[in-house]
Amino acid sequence: MKYFQHIFQFLFTVGFLFSSGLLFSQDLKYKEYDSILLNTPKEMGKKNIPREKIILWNKEMLEKMKKENYVRGIIWAHINIANQCWNLGNGEESIKNLNAAESILHKNESEIDFFTIAKLYQEYSQAYYVMKLYDTGLKYNSKGGYYGNKIEDKDRRGKFLSYVYTTRANFLYEKKDLDSALYYLKQSSLLYESLSTTSQIANHYIEYQPSQNSAKAYLGQGMDIISKKKHDPNDYQISVFYYYYAQYFFKEKNYEKAIVFLDKALEYNKKLKTIEHTKNIYKLLISCYKNSGNLEKEKQYLEYYIKLKDSLENSQAKGVELSIKTIEKEKTEENKTLKKKIFIYSSIIIFLILLVLAYLYYQNHKKKKVILESKEIISRKEDETKVLERRISGVHEDLIQLAKNNDISFLEKFHEVYPNVSQKLLAINPDLTKDNLAFCALIWLGFSSKDIAEFTFMQHRSVQIKKSRLRKKLNLGSDVNLYQFLKSLVDN
Structure with missing residues (x-):
């Protein structure tokens, strides 16, 4: 009896040690995957490898993580692909990958760390920024900040929150909240003195609240970061910094210096294919050469700008085509190597012929599918546009009726439908009252003085007096047609 007990105990101990060894080995493997996917x-990117190839590498890692059934690895592969996509201007593809990652997260939330969750929502935020959906982007930015504050590692938490705050500042600039934007930039800088944040603070004093002395001070800090290689700035950050430096000289009307820094910005950005940034560089170069009288260079960069804009529209299709070609090429090479070890030369030749035929068939089928999908997308977009036009027409009619009824909600509804009108007017004179803005709205909608007098229960002469006072507030002469002036402010 004791003999069997000893055997059982021995087998149990061996089994326990073996299973523990497997678990330990698996844990080490997963940590290695984490390091690979993060770094x-x-x-x-530092080696200026094209973003399309980085996407392809992450797609291969995604398949590997799926085979390994490593949930965190799958999520990070999707996050990495999404990051490269929005950098290429492809917000739609980015959102698709983030949706896939979030779906997996919800099913395995207890297994996922706060850094991964925070990174997922921050990438959502960036993708929506590219798509100009600022309110949605801010919502995800807040979620990224919420989970970022839960990151245990202090250094990682500080660096990540710095990134979140910088992104939030970008959203706030789009919403014209300049003071809050600067606040978050400075909070970001306190957490982590990166070249990116320093550059954006400098740009704040160049573009939004002009102060050349303040801008110069922060640009000096940026040059110090580059020269001393603090925090190891990458090529994209350096390129953006030089772009802001060029803006500084452009404001100084020193176009030659501005062009020097724009050339540097292009040099650091040439392999990155960060399309929006490249467009900005070209746009400023066009202005520099125009102001310096170099019409030939102005024309040259205008052509570059137009070509880049067209390529942006085709970036998704090109990215898919490149990925397919690269994958097929690598599969062919792998198959060649494998078959040389297994089959005789005649078998290899036969296999390659079949592979080529299959590849050609697949390519032909894929192209037809892409063309069909493109047509469907175009048709769907056209239908959406028609629906939107009908909605806008209906909203406009409702607005007209509110004006005729002298409804108190007229101005609020006008702001919702045509927000830029009041923004432009307040930019001219911040002291304009709600009554002034409502009066401008009635004129902008095309109502005559007689109509306005009737709807607002005023004398015709009182309307004329209000128009005269409004001209003074807007610094307009008496010969200026108010309706034409207001319509010229914002493209209808």
């Missing part, structure tokens, strides 16, 4: 895309 390799950054290293590839």
Whole structure:
């Protein structure tokens, strides 16, 4: 009896040690995957490897993580692909990958760390920024900040929150909340003195609340970060910094210096294919050459700008085509190597012929599918546009009726439908009252003085007096047609 007990105990101990060894080995493997997924895309970016190839590498890692059934690895592969997509201007593809990652997260939330969750929502935020959906982007930015504050590692938490605050500042600039934007930039800088944040603070004093002395001070800090290689700035950050420096000289009307820094910005950005940034560089170069009288260079960069704009529209299709070609090429090479070890030369030749035929068939089928999908997308977009036009027409009619009824909600509804009108007017004179804005709204909608007098229960002469006072507030002469002036402010 004791003999069997000893055997059982021995087998149990061996089994326990073996299973523990497997679990330990698996844990080490997963940690290695974490390190690869977090660090390799950054290293590839530093080496200026094209974003399409980084996407392809992450797609291969995604398939590997799926085979390994490693949930956190799958999520990070999707996050990495999404990051490269929005940098290429492809917000739609970015959102698709983030949706896939979030779906997996919800099913395995207890297994996922706060850094991964925070990173997922921050990437959502960036993708929506590219798509100009600022309110939605801010919502996800807040979620990223919420989970970012839960990150245990202090250094990682500080660096990540710095990134979140910088992104939030970008959203606030779009919403014209300049003071809050500057506040978050400075909070970001306190957490982590990166070249990116320093550059954006400098740009704040160049573009939004002009102060050349303040801008110069922060640009000096940026040059110090580059020269001393603090926090290891990457090529994109340096390129953006030089772009802001060019803006500084453009404001000084020193166009030659501005062009020098724009050339540097292009040099650091040439392999990155960060399309929006490249467009901004070209746009400023066009203005510099125009102001300096170099019409030939102005024309040259205008052509570059137009070509880049067209390429942006085709970036998704090109990215898919490049990925397919690269994958097929690598599969062919792998198959060649494998078959040389297994089959005789005649078998290899036969296999390659079949592979080529299959590849050609697949390519032909894929192209037809892409063309069909493109047509469907175009048709769907056209239908959406028609629906939107009908909605806008209906909203406009409702607005007209509110004006005729002298409804108190007229101005609020007008702001919702045509927000830029009041923004432009307040930019001219911040002291304009709600009554002034409502009066401008009635004129902008095309109502005559007689109509306005009738709807607002005023004398015709009182309307004329109000128009005269409004001209003074807007610094307009008596010969200026108010309706034409207001319509010229904002493209209808």
